Amino acid sequence: MNDISSKERQILMTMRKVLANIIKDTTPEHKDMKHPLSDVTIDQVRNCLGMISARERELADKAGAAVEKPYFTDEKRTADVVSIDSIKPGTKK
Structure with a gap:
C-alpha cells in the first residue's frame, strides 16, 4: 500500500471513529426519549458511514487485503485454536 492510500x-x-463516538454520545439512554439530532442529520450520518465503509472496502480490495468481516461471539469458528501444551510428542493420528 502506498503512502497516499495509507494516509487516506x-x-x-x-472519521468513522469520530462519527461512531458522536452517535454514542448523543443517543438517549431510553428509547422513549427524543433524540437530539434531527432525522435528516441521522440519515446524513448513516450515509457518511456508508460512504466511508465503501471507500475503505475499495482501498482494501486495491491493496489485496483479506475481507474483514464482523462475527458474533457465539458464531462457529472455521478453525479451532489448540494449545501447544495439549500436543503430546510421539502421538500420531
Missing part, C-alpha cells in the same frame, strides 16, 4: 485509510478510520 487513516483519515477514513478516524
Whole structure:
C-alpha cells in the first residue's frame, strides 16, 4: 500500500471513529426519549458511514487485503485454536 492510500485509510478510520463516538454520545439512554439530532442529520450520518465503509472496502480490495468481516461471539469458528501444551510428542493420528 502506498503512502497516499495509507494516509487516506487513516483519515477514513478516524472519521468513522469520530462519527461512531458522536452517535454514542448523543443517543438517549431510553428509547422513549427524543433524540437530539434531527432525522435528516441521522440519515446524513448513516450515509457518511456508508460512504466511508465503501471507500475503505475499495482501498482494501486495491491493496489485496483479506475481507474483514464482523462475527458474533457465539458464531462457529472455521478453525479451532489448540494449545501447544495439549500436543503430546510421539502421538500420531
